[in-house]
Amino acid sequence: MKAVAYTYDADPWFPLVQAQKAKCERMARSAGYEVVAQVHDESGNREGLQRLLDTAHTQGFDAIVVTELERLADDEESLDAILDRFDAEGIAVMTFPPEVGRALKELIAQEIEALAEQSNRDENFDPDLDDEQMARWERKVDAVIAQTLATHYPGIGWTPPEDA
Numbered sequence: 001m002k003a004v005a006y007t008y009d010a011d012p013w014f015p016l017v018q019a020q021k022a023k024c025e026r027m028a029r030s031a032g033y034e035v036v037a038q039v040h041d042e043s044g045n046r047e048g049l050q051r052l053l054d055t056a057h058t059q060g061f062d063a064i065v066v067t068e069l070e071r072l073a074d075d076e077e078s079l080d081a082i083l084d085r086f087d088a089e090g091i092a093v094m095t096f097p098p099e100v101g102r103a104l105k106e107l108i109a110q111e112i113e114a115l116a117e118q119s120n121r122d123e124n125f126d127p128d129l130d131d132e133q134m135a136r137w138e139r140k141v142d143a144v145i146a147q148t149l150a151t152h153y154p155g156i157g158w159t160p161p162e163d164a
Helices: 014-030 047-059 076-088 098-121 131-152
Strands: 002-009 034-042 063-066 092-095
Touching (some): 014 034, 014 131, 034 047, 076 092
């Protein structure tokens, strides 16, 4: 069976978007689906989701995987319409329980904030990061995300992307 992983973030930040994609991949695999496409929307724009809705009957996928239902719509009425439309096409919507997504985002944000505070105290910290410093920072953030997930949600099993 085939699935599409759908991710959305109003304030996109690469590591969290990557974590969202990884969660969708793992959830789909654990349910016996192959992720055949990933669609990402951001900043109030859900054009990718609209394309999925408009072409669902011709795309040949069986499910859409999303970390939280609120990623699909900002209000309950719109969400109901989207869910009804996928249901009419025979497409399952798979998601984590809402409390997992919110709690995970809060945990990761707290850990990254602590990392940023420590970096600000570091006498060698330069607010204008060059490419090497930015890569080092991204590796530190990836390590924080991986550790937070391993500690609090070991079933997710996220690892940082190799190209980050």
